Amino acid sequence: MANSEKKGGSGFDPKRRRALKDMATYCVGATAITAFLAGLGGLSRSLPAATLRPPGALPEREFQSACVRCGLCVRDCPYNTLKLAEVGDGPAIGTPYFIARSVPCEMCDNIPCVKACPTGALDHSLVKIDKARMGQAVLTGRETCLNMQGLRCDVCYRVCPLIDKAITLQMTHNARTSKHAIFEPVVHADACTGCGKCEKACVLDETAIRVLPIALAHGEQDKHYRRGWEEKNKAGKELVPGVIDLPDRMPAPPSLSKVPQ
Amino acid sequence: MSTKRNPGVEAREVHGFFVANWWLILRRLSQLGILMLFAVGPLLGVWIVKGTLASSMTFGVLPLTDPLMLLQSLVARHMPEMLGLVGAAIVLGFYLMIGGRVYCSWVCPINPVTDLAAWARRRLDIGKGWALKSQSRYWVLGGVLAASALTGTIVFELINPITMVYRSVLFGLSWGLSLVIIIFLFDLFVARDGWCGHICPVGAFYGLLNSSALVRVSARGRSRCDECMDCYAVCPEMHVIAPALKAQGEATPIILNRDCTACGRCIDVCPERVFSFTHRFDQRLDEPSPPSGADHVQLKEVA
Ligand code: SF4
Numbered sequence: 001m002a003n004s005e006k007k008g009g010s011g012f013d014p015k016r017r018r019a020l021k022d023m024a025t026y027c028v029g030a031t032a033i034t035a036f037l038a039g040l041g042g043l044s045r046s047l048p049a050a051t052l053r054p055p056g057a058l059p060e061r062e063f064q065s066a067c068v069r070c071g072l073c074v075r076d077c078p079y080n081t082l083k084l085a086e087v088g089d090g091p092a093i094g095t096p097y098f099i100a101r102s103v104p105c106e107m108c109d110n111i112p113c114v115k116a117c118p119t120g121a122l123d124h125s126l127v128k129i130d131k132a133r134m135g136q137a138v139l140t141g142r143e144t145c146l147n148m149q150g151l152r153c154d155v156c157y158r159v160c161p162l163i164d165k166a167i168t169l170q171m172t173h174n175a176r177t178s179k180h181a182i183f184e185p186v187v188h189a190d191a192c193t194g195c196g197k198c199e200k201a202c203v204l205d206e207t208a209i210r211v212l213p214i215a216l217a218h219g220e221q222d223k224h225y226r227r228g229w230e231e232k233n234k235a236g237k238e239l240v241p242g243v244i245d246l247p248d249r250m251p252a253p254p255s256l257s258k259v260p261q
Numbered sequence: 262m263s264t265k266r267n268p269g270v271e272a273r274e275v276h277g278f279f280v281a282n283w284w285l286i287l288r289r290l291s292q293l294g295i296l297m298l299f300a301v302g303p304l305l306g307v308w309i310v311k312g313t314l315a316s317s318m319t320f321g322v323l324p325l326t327d328p329l330m331l332l333q334s335l336v337a338r339h340m341p342e343m344l345g346l347v348g349a350a351i352v353l354g355f356y357l358m359i360g361g362r363v364y365c366s367w368v369c370p371i372n373p374v375t376d377l378a379a380w381a382r383r384r385l386d387i388g389k390g391w392a393l394k395s396q397s398r399y400w401v402l403g404g405v406l407a408a409s410a411l412t413g414t415i416v417f418e419l420i421n422p423i424t425m426v427y428r429s430v431l432f433g434l435s436w437g438l439s440l441v442i443i444i445f446l447f448d449l450f451v452a453r454d455g456w457c458g459h460i461c462p463v464g465a466f467y468g469l470l471n472s473s474a475l476v477r478v479s480a481r482g483r484s485r486c487d488e489c490m491d492c493y494a495v496c497p498e499m500h501v502i503a504p505a506l507k508a509q510g511e512a513t514p515i516i517l518n519r520d521c522t523a524c525g526r527c528i529d530v531c532p533e534r535v536f537s538f539t540h541r542f543d544q545r546l547d548e549p550s551p552p553s554g555a556d557h558v559q560l561k562e563v564a
């Protein structure tokens with residue numbers, strides 16, 4: 001003991017040295033573990049487009065800081081819509097999701113999944129299911145959709161729980177027959193909840209209408225954009241007076257000049 | 262000191278199978294029983310406890326949430342709903358009172374796996390293996406919280422073998438179960454009591470709640486100890502025993518080290534019945550029995 005104290009004076013206390021070495025090992029170990037886990041955490045933060053979160057789910061980043069993967073939402077969904085993700089399903093392991101084409105959300109009035117969530121990963125401020133935004137439906141298969149070929153399928157439109165608000169049929173001229181109409185299913189972002197009933201119901205082998213994550217489906221204009229016509233209305237007058245109205249570009253694209261006579 | 266290959270044989274021969282395995286049997290029943298409380302819902306449609314060990318709802322009224330899970334959520338900067346906070350407070354209060362690591366011995370589904378690995382390790386006489394420090398787990402816990410804060414995710418849930426087992430039973434088999442096999446192999450071939458005794462951050466967290474544990478093991482019969490070393494060989498945290506067992510005179514016979522999981526295996530395997538469950542304030546010591554010889558000689562022969 002006395003010996004080591006003497007040596008301590010010259011900066012060579014073997015006890016202290018061991019302690020320092022242990023400390024260094026711990027620090028290196030803890031850093032390695034942190035780095036490993038942080039890497040895993042980073043890898044698991046993305047959500048594939050085909051997988052949807054339950055109603056009221058926080059934005060994906062926040063969702064992953066909130067969801068404890070208890071599956072209570074899954075248990076309380078009366079339609080077995082929700083699943084907990086397995087390795088390889090896409091979403092972070094253990095988190096709830098659904099695939100609209102398998103089992104869509106039936107938009108329960110009382111939203112039991114949200115009520116069951118103990119953490120607020122499903123936001124309890126969502127009390128009206130019509131306000132849910134699980135994603136947004138998009139007619140991705142405009143060339144395969146039966147309605148777009150002038151037939152009257154209408155199935156996606158008819159199953160929509162918010163028919164005529166979230167999805168409407170827009171009549172346009174059928175250039176192929178030139179005497180019929182095309183009833184194009186058009187989704188409206190201000191009402192679509194992303195429940196996926198349309199995607200589930202589409203009669204095609206591969207659906208022509210899909211619910212996509214809103215960020216992917218909707219696009220977003222730059223915050224600084226001003227629409228001239230709106231500004232003009234606000235101001236009550238032409239903002240830049242005397243703008244010369246140039247003639248439209250010529251020649252027209254071939255697709256326009258091929259309209260049958 | 263080489264660990265004994267088969268602790269508990271002597272106790273079994275002297276006291277019979279049930280006495281020598283009593284607490285082990287009760288613990289297995291507890292671990293399985295708790296899993297069954299969750300499982301009768303999805304298996305039989307009788308809903309007692311919904312959810313998993315991460316967060317659950319019992320009979321629609323009692324919310325329970327794993328406090329470590331919630332802590333990760335907090336450092337990831339999410340403020341949970343009241344339901345989750347209340348559930349975590351209940352769990353926290355419960356374990357603070359009876360002792361955090363009761364979770365490890367009586368609830369956690371990984372415990373039977375690591376126990377099995379430890380048993381096999383003794384039978385195969387593999388020895389101590391990689392000597393990790395028992396404090397390592399607190400650094401792992403720190404790493405888990407740091408990574409949660411850095412990534413804003415509940416990061417340990419990506420590899421938590423405990424909830425992985427529960428989800429596999431309750432929601433369908435998961436590849437995550439391969440982690441359990443890795444832990445088994447790690448404990449068997451790499452480090453003795455490697456996972457539960459040195460790495461698991463959940464065990465570390467509950468260990469922190471274990472400092473004021475009410476339920477404790479006492480070595481009240483320590484005067485009878487004949488140093489057969491069976492308790493050391495079977496204890497998953499062997500460093501906790503000596504201070505209580507080897508103390509002299511008035512020093513407390515209670516195993517106060519917070520690493521003790523209150524598994525009661527030392528009680529089971531001791532042929533001299535030195536140990537017993539009690540509360541932490543119980544300072545009673547058994548009177549040293551007069552050295553009557555005969556019994557002891559016989560026991561020694563059996564050993
Ligand atoms: S709203 Fe209803 S159907 Fe949709 S996920 Fe929630 S519980 Fe299931």
Ligand code: SF4
Nearest residue numbers: 067068070071073117
């Ligand atoms: S109930 Fe909430 S915390 Fe539990 S799995 Fe569902 S979203 Fe996650």
Ligand code: SF4
Nearest residue numbers: 145146153155156202
């Ligand atoms: S159900 Fe499919 S094919 Fe029919 S109109 Fe809708 S998108 Fe088109």
Ligand code: SF4
Nearest residue numbers: 365369371457461464
């Ligand atoms: S140390 Fe971890 S894995 Fe082992 S029993 Fe405790 S909580 Fe379970």
